Amino acid sequence: MKPRKCGLCKGRLQKGKTEFTVKVEKTILSIKDVPAYVCQECGEAYFTPRISRKIDKVMKEFHEGRLLAYPIAAGEIRLEA
Numbered sequence: 001m002k003p004r005k006c007g008l009c010k011g012r013l014q015k016g017k018t019e020f021t022v023k024v025e026k027t028i029l030s031i032k033d034v035p036a037y038v039c040q041e042c043g044e045a046y047f048t049p050r051i052s053r054k055i056d057k058v059m060k061e062f063h064e065g066r067l068l069a070y071p072i073a074a075g076e077i078r079l080e081a
């Protein structure tokens with residue numbers, strides 16, 4: 001199963017790679033070179049179930065401290081309404 005159209009803007013999806021960033025507890029984990037279908041209009045990335053499972057696995061291993069990750073700088077800010 002692979003996505004054909006963007007669920008947000010109906011844009012065309014093209015096979016490519018993206019960077020997936022997620023917050024695990026108090027740490028930001030950034031996974032690079034994730035194969036994805038990327039919307040050519042808005043940049044939204046879609047993952048196949050196989051890739052989603054891989055991401056889940058990486059997040060789990062990272063959370064359990066079983067993964068050696070390169071530290072990167074991160075900033076957190078509140079958006080003033």
Ligand SMILES: [Zn+2]
Nearest residue numbers: 006009039042
């Ligand atoms: Zn889109």
